[in-house]
Amino acid sequence: MNGNDITALGFRGKAIGLALDAARERAKTGVTNRDVLTELAHVQHHPESFTDDPDYAALARELLGQLAKVPDALRDRPLAYRQWGEDLIEEGARAQMDTAMRLPVSVAGALMPDAHFGYGLPIGGVLATDNAVIPYGVGVDIGCSMKLSVLPIEQLSREEEARLLRRNTRFGAGGSWERKVRPDHDVLDEDTWDEFPLLRQLRDKAAEQIGTSGSGNHFVEFGTLTIDRPDLGLEPGEYVALLSHSGSRGFGAQVAGHYTRVAQNLHPKLDPEARKLAWLDLDREEGEAYWTAMELAGRYALANHEVIHQRIAQTLKVTPLVTVSNSHNLAWKQRFSDGREVVVHRKGATPAAHGQLGIIPGSMADPGFVVRGRGNPAALESASHGAGRQMGRKQAERELDRAAVTRYLEERGVTLLGGGVDEAPQAYKRIEEVIARQADLVDVVAKFTPRVVRMDTGKEDI
Structure with a gap:
C-alpha cells in the first residue's frame, strides 16, 4: 500500500502520512490491504469513534482538527454579558460564564440572579451560540x-x-x-x-x-x-x-x-x-x-x-x-x-x-x-x-x-x-x-x- 491508495480515499495533508503509517502497522499484524482500506474509510467518516484506538488515534485526532469549522482556540477575553442580582451570584459561577463567553461559537449571554456553580455552563446561565449546541450547556437533566x-x-x-x-x-x-x-x-x-x-x-x-x-x-x-x-x-x-x-x-x-x-x-x-x-x-x-x-x-x-x-x-x-x-x-x-x-x-x-x-x-x-x-x-x-x-x-x-x-x-x-x-x-x-x-x-x-x-x-x- 502506498500514498496513492491513501489519497484515493480522500485523505489530505498530514492525514495522508498518518493513515499510511497506521496501514503499515496494521499490515504487520496480518490484516489484508482490503480490510485496512475499509478500516481507514470508517476512521475517515467517524473519527470521533477512534480517538482512543491504539492504531488510529493520531489519525483520528488529525481528521477532527481538519473537520472543525471553528478553531478550538478560546477568545483572549470573554464577550460582555449582563448579570442580574450580581450581589447574589458566587464568583465560581461568574468564572464559568466567563469561560463560556470565550468560546469561539458564543455570541451572547446572561447570568440570572439564582446563578451558581455547575458543570460546564453555570446553573442560571443563558448562552447564545452560532449554529452549535453544547450538551453541558443544556445540562444533564435535559428538559427539567x-x-x-x-x-x-x-x-x-x-x-x-x-x-x-x-x-x-x-x-x-x-x-x-x-x-x-x-x-x-x-x-x-x-x-x-x-x-x-x-x-x-x-x-x-x-x-x-x-x-x-x-x-x-x-x-x-x-x-x-x-x-x-x-x-x-x-x-x-x-x-x-x-x-x-x-x-x-x-x-x-x-x-x-x-x-x-x-x-x-x-x-x-x-x-x-x-x-x-x-x-x-x-x-x-x-x-x-x-x-x-x-x-x-x-x-x-x-x-x-x-x-x-x-x-x-x-x-x-x-x-x-x-x-x-x-x-x-x-x-x-x-x-x-x-x-x-x-x-x-x-x-x-x-x-x-x-x-x-x-x-x-x-x-x-x-x-x-x-x-x-x-x-x-x-x-x-x-x-x-x-x-x-x-x-x-x-x-x-x-x-x-x-x-x-x-x-x-x-x-x-x-x-x-x-x-x-x-x-x-x-x-x-x-x-x-x-x-x-x-x-x-x-x-x-x-x-x-x-x-x-x-x-x-x-x-x-x-
Missing part, C-alpha cells in the same frame, strides 16, 4: 421543567394530600412504577425512538420511569395559589394547586453523557478549562442527532408531569381549571432583533418571552411564583428558574442543623414527605430577593405557598 395545575376543589386535609402524593408519585434515581400499574403516554409511541440506536436502546428505560420524579430538588407538592390579577383567566383569590418539578430521568442523563463525550472527542484541542463546554455543529450528523434526542427528552420530561398531574386529578375526579408549564434545561433556536438565528441554551433559566407564562419555585418551605415574561433582549428573553443554591449539597449536610430545618418547616406550616438536609430551605437563596432582582425580566401574576411536599428521601432525611 415545572408544571402547575389549579384544581377546582376545597382545601383538603394534610392527611388526604399526603395520601394522594404517596399513592400517585414515585421518586429516586432508579424510581419507577410497578409493572402492573405502569402508566403510558403518547411520547413513548413516537417514531423518533427508532431514528438511531441510542434512542432505541433507551426507550425501555424511559418507559419504566414515565410519570416519576428523580432525586435532588425534584418534588410534587400541594399548596395554595394566591391570585391578585386576572392573568390566568381566574378571579383573584386563593385556590388549591398542585406543583411539580421533574425532568427526563435516566434517559436524559444518558443522552447528555453520550453526546458530551462525542463533543469532547470532536474538539480534542479545546482548552481543559472549557472541556465541559465542547460543542456539536448543527450541520453535522452528531449535532443533528443530539438535537433530535434533546427535543425528545424535553417532550418526555413534560410527559412525566402530565402523567403525575393526570393521576392525581383523576383520583380527585376533577379537571384542572388552569395549567402552566415551562422547561428550564433546553436549547432553543431563536432570532435576534437583527434577524440572525442563534441557539439559546438555558441551563437552569426560565424562558421569558414577552407575555410568556412561567414558574419560578422557591424551596420546600418557601413560596414559588407564576410569572409573565417581559421579553428583555439583554437577558435573551430569560429569567431565573428558582431561588438558586447558596450552599453545595455536601456543605449543607455538614453545616445545617436538622432541628433548625424542622423548626423552619413547622413555622411555615409545611408537611414534608422525604426530603434531605441537602435540600433544606437554608441551602437556598431567599426567593423574594431573587424575584426582586429581575423586575425587568418578569411580572409576578400569582404566588404559590407550599403545604404538603413530597421529595426523594435524600442522603440524610430531615
